[in-house]
Amino acid sequence: MxxxxxxxxxxxGRGVKGLAGISLDLGPGVLGLLGPNGAGKSSLMRILxxxxxxxxxxxxxxxxxxxxxxxxxxxxxxxxxxxxxVYPNLNPVEFLELVAAAKGLAGGAARxxxxxxxxxxxxxxxxxxxxxxxxxxxxxxxxxxxxxxNDPRLLIVxxxxxxxxxxxxxxxxxxxxDLSGERIVILSTHIVSDxxxxxxxxxxxxxxxxxxxxxxxxxxxQMAGKVWEWVVPSExxxxxxxxxxxxxxxxxxxxxxxxxxxxHPPAPDARPAEPGLEDAYLHHVGAARAAA
Amino acid sequence: MTRTLRAVxxxxxxxxxxxxxxxxxxxxxxxxxxxxxxxxxxxxxxQLGDFRGRLDxxxxxxxxxxxxxxxxxxxxxxxxxxxxxxxxxxxxxQVLATTPLTRGAYLVGKWLSHVAYFGLLLALLALAAVxxxxxxxxxxxxxxxxxxxxxxxxxxxxxAFVAGLVVAFEVLPGLRGGFGNVAWFFAWGMLSxxxxxxxxxxxxxxxxxxxxxxxxxxxxxxxxxxxxxxxGGGPRRATRTFAYGGLDWSAxxxxxRLSWIGLGALVALAATxxxxxxxxxxxxxxxxxxxxxxxxxxxxxxxxxxxAAEAHDLPPATRGWSAGPALVRSELLRVLRGRRAWWxxxxxxxxxxxxxxxxxxxxxxxALLWPVLVWSRLGAPDAAVEPLLRACPHPVLRPLLARFVxxxxxxLPFVAARSLGSGPEGWLVAAATLLFPPALAVALGxxxxxxxxxxxxxxxxxxxxxxxxxxxxxxxxxxxNPGPFLAAVPVLLLLxxxxxxxxxx
Ligand SMILES: Nc1ncnc2c1ncn2[C@@H]1O[C@H](COP(=O)(O)OP(=O)(O)O)[C@@H](O)[C@H]1O
Ligand SMILES: [Mg+2]
Numbered sequence: 001m002x003x004x005x006x007x008x009x010x011x012x013g014r015g016v017k018g019l020a021g022i023s024l025d026l027g028p029g030v031l032g033l034l035g036p037n038g039a040g041k042s043s044l045m046r047i048l049x050x051x052x053x054x055x056x057x058x059x060x061x062x063x064x065x066x067x068x069x070x071x072x073x074x075x076x077x078x079x080x081x082x083x084x085x086v087y088p089n090l091n092p093v094e095f096l097e098l099v100a101a102a103k104g105l106a107g108g109a110a111r112x113x114x115x116x117x118x119x120x121x122x123x124x125x126x127x128x129x130x131x132x133x134x135x136x137x138x139x140x141x142x143x144x145x146x147x148x149x150n151d152p153r154l155l156i157v158x159x160x161x162x163x164x165x166x167x168x169x170x171x172x173x174x175x176x177x178d179l180s181g182e183r184i185v186i187l188s189t190h191i192v193s194d195x196x197x198x199x200x201x202x203x204x205x206x207x208x209x210x211x212x213x214x215x216x217x218x219x220x221x222q223m224a225g226k227v228w229e230w231v232v233p234s235e236x237x238x239x240x241x242x243x244x245x246x247x248x249x250x251x252x253x254x255x256x257x258x259x260x261x262x263x264h265p266p267a268p269d270a271r272p273a274e275p276g277l278e279d280a281y282l283h284h285v286g287a288a289r290a291a292a
Numbered sequence: 293m294t295r296t297l298r299a300v301x302x303x304x305x306x307x308x309x310x311x312x313x314x315x316x317x318x319x320x321x322x323x324x325x326x327x328x329x330x331x332x333x334x335x336x337x338x339q340l341g342d343f344r345g346r347l348d349x350x351x352x353x354x355x356x357x358x359x360x361x362x363x364x365x366x367x368x369x370x371x372x373x374x375x376x377x378x379x380x381x382x383x384x385x386q387v388l389a390t391t392p393l394t395r396g397a398y399l400v401g402k403w404l405s406h407v408a409y410f411g412l413l414l415a416l417l418a419l420a421a422v423x424x425x426x427x428x429x430x431x432x433x434x435x436x437x438x439x440x441x442x443x444x445x446x447x448x449x450x451x452a453f454v455a456g457l458v459v460a461f462e463v464l465p466g467l468r469g470g471f472g473n474v475a476w477f478f479a480w481g482m483l484s485x486x487x488x489x490x491x492x493x494x495x496x497x498x499x500x501x502x503x504x505x506x507x508x509x510x511x512x513x514x515x516x517x518x519x520x521x522x523x524g525g526g527p528r529r530a531t532r533t534f535a536y537g538g539l540d541w542s543a544x545x546x547x548x549r550l551s552w553i554g555l556g557a558l559v560a561l562a563a564t565x566x567x568x569x570x571x572x573x574x575x576x577x578x579x580x581x582x583x584x585x586x587x588x589x590x591x592x593x594x595x596x597x598x599x600a601a602e603a604h605d606l607p608p609a610t611r612g613w614s615a616g617p618a619l620v621r622s623e624l625l626r627v628l629r630g631r632r633a634w635w636x637x638x639x640x641x642x643x644x645x646x647x648x649x650x651x652x653x654x655x656x657x658x659a660l661l662w663p664v665l666v667w668s669r670l671g672a673p674d675a676a677v678e679p680l681l682r683a684c685p686h687p688v689l690r691p692l693l694a695r696f697v698x699x700x701x702x703x704l705p706f707v708a709a710r711s712l713g714s715g716p717e718g719w720l721v722a723a724a725t726l727l728f729p730p731a732l733a734v735a736l737g738x739x740x741x742x743x744x745x746x747x748x749x750x751x752x753x754x755x756x757x758x759x760x761x762x763x764x765x766x767x768x769x770x771x772x773n774p775g776p777f778l779a780a781v782p783v784l785l786l787l788x789x790x791x792x793x794x795x796x797x
Pocket of ligand 1: 012018035039041
């Protein structure tokens with residue numbers, strides 16, 4: 001199982017660049033695709049899901065060029081778009097039957113799998129209710145179930161935690177990492193905690209470019225000695241924000257305890273602190289923004 | 293007051309901007325150019341028996357104005373319709389609903405946006421009129437007042453009135469969906485007849501007004517009373533001409549025309565009580581099964597996965613040929629679920645009526661109009677769901693064929709019932725009536741991306757087929773001519789496939 005992304009570009013015309021050359025070579029595991037809004041995450045995922053074609057570059061699935069033979073990948077991809085609609089008058093079973101048929105699953109097998117998936121995402125009690133009345137989180141669960149219908153080897157989920165409550169978020173992260181043993185899971189998010197515990201690899205992107213691609217541990221190791229903490233008077237906070245990358249601030253009785261990402265000690269009384277992924281994210285995205 | 297006015301203007305402006313930046317605006321412009329061209333070539337023309345006006349600014353302006361107030365009104369309704377629905381779908385409506393904006397102000401804003409949209413189309417037609425005068429004029433110069441005044445005082449008020457109807461059709465329950473698109477064709481027909489025959493109070497299109505002024509000009513010049521008046525085509529060309537001086541715009545007349553603009557706004561306002569202000573709770577979805585009994589069934593909100601082991605323990609995802617029929621079934625469910633009991637009753641009634649055969653004046657003729665809303669929705673599925681289906685194998689052909697086959701299944705009972713009595717010569721006709729509508733539905737659905745285009749086209753085509761033997765593929769008249777329609781089926785399917793494939797790229 002191997003997914004190779006080779007120098008993929010996406011031009012939306014009128015000078016809008018969705019992707020400006022991304023290369024990745026992926027094997028089984030969870031890839032966290034992390035980046036701010038507008039970074040190009042959805043653009044990349046739509047290309048991987050064969051929904052759009054790249055303007056340049058190519059994608060190989062087990063060595064086969066997806067642009068030439070998209071159906072080889074389509075047989076085995078599961079995709080949860082960032083935004084998707086449902087047919088409001090259908091119930092979850094009927095809706096999943098539609099997607100299963102579109103994926104080519106045989107009728108009886110599809111029905112058994114739908115039952116099991118609805119149990120998995122805990123929607124079996126509402127299996128006969130029209131989707132039009134579903135909340136955002138319920139709808140998202142239908143979306144997750146449809147992505148798993150064909151037992152995908154490549155599972156692409158675009159901001160899957162949007163609209164879920166905190167507990168649902170945690171469960172979904174666990175599900176994705178449980179599923180990843182025998183497949184490639186790509187999860188996009190702009191929320192660091194979504195990938196902190198589950199991703200085996202993190203790709204940081206911003207402005208359509210790959211900033212970093214490494215295991216979380218390595219990202220953290222790179223940050224050693226670049227995170228600082230100290231206490232400033234609350235009036236100084238505004239000015240501090242303008243000069244440094246602020247990754248945290250907690251109000252205390254003696255002022256504000258700030259956490260800053262910086263190559264050099266930002267203040268005489270600043271102490272080095274244990275870096276987190278959030279700090280790495282801010283560091284790289286901040287550097288990319290400064291360079292742009 | 294100024295605040296409301298500002299809100300109305302802001303709604304209208306945003307709506308107009310959004311629409312003029314959308315693709316269908318180009319079709320609207322194209323349609324207007326086409327109307328202009330047809331008129332310029334004389335294919336589409338105003339004629340009174342053997343008479344036509346001498347080609348000068350007054351005649352060109354007058355005949356273009358009534359063309360616009362009739363044909364542009366018919367098609368324009370479909371072109372501008374759907375902005376309230378768009379606000380509903382995009383969620384913009386709910387954002388607006390949380391502001392102090394009143395329902396009336398919102399609807400009048402939409403009306404104003406339609407009027408402005410029509411105004412833009414008329415402006416294009418006015419430019420075309422200049423070109424036409426320069427090219428075709430037989431007498432007189434470029435008299436802009438004579439050329440443009442009918443556009444402003446005949447066509448614009450007519451379209452402003454129609455704009456009010458558009459708003460009402462989008463708000464009134466029952467007319468809100470695709471049924472309104474079909475109903476408009478017949479409503480327009482009745483309004484046109486009323487406009488011609490019921491005197492100035494019903495003459496929204498200014499057709500009677502213009503006709504009478506043309507008749508008066510013929511009487512003055514040739515001393516004859518010419519009873520006939522046609523706006524359209526036909527092989528019989530006028531052999532005599534007269535000098536048409538245009539309408540005499542008395543203050544009273546101008547006031548009467550302008551009052552149609554006010555009436556349009558009133559119609560839009562009158563729909564206010566029916567407008568649900570985007571409250572989703574007031575839209576009903578059919579709920580079935582045990583859960584239907586209780587209001588607001590609670591769903592376990594916490595858990596996504598019960599146990600990780602389950603994720604590995606799922607039944608296998610086996611592929612098989614039965615996916616094809618299953619897809620057709622799912623497509624059928626998609627368009628038939630949620631229909632009310634009265635709809636099924638009416639469908640049963642139409643089905644029974646189909647047994648009366650293919651008599652064009654008989655109830656059996658309805659059998660091919662009735663499924664139009666089912667075909668249109670088959671052909672144009674919700675764009676928001678498409679991303680899910682486009683990541684599946686063969687995303688271009690499979691859904692397309694499934695929708696086409698589902699459409700054939702929908703038409704089958706009706707066509708079979710109609711054709712029961714006919715011999716082998718009727719089979720070709722039956723094949724055309726069975727295959728052509730779903731093929732047209734998937735093609736127009738793919739091209740337009742909405743069900744509107746098919747609903748409008750099919751209703752008009754159905755009506756034409758009943759009226760015109762040469763366009764008959766329904767087997768309604770004695771000289772059925774299904775050949776071209778059968779030949780169109782593969783062409784339409786290929787077109788739909790090509791458009792879908794392009795969208796994929
Ligand atoms: N369909 C589109 N047409 C034009 N521009 C687009 C389209 N989709 C995305 N973009 C642009 O491409 C860039 C990346 O967008 P996207 O991939 O949606 O980012 P993300 O998912 O990381 O928020 C943005 O600048 C966005 O405006
Ligand atoms: Mg995105």
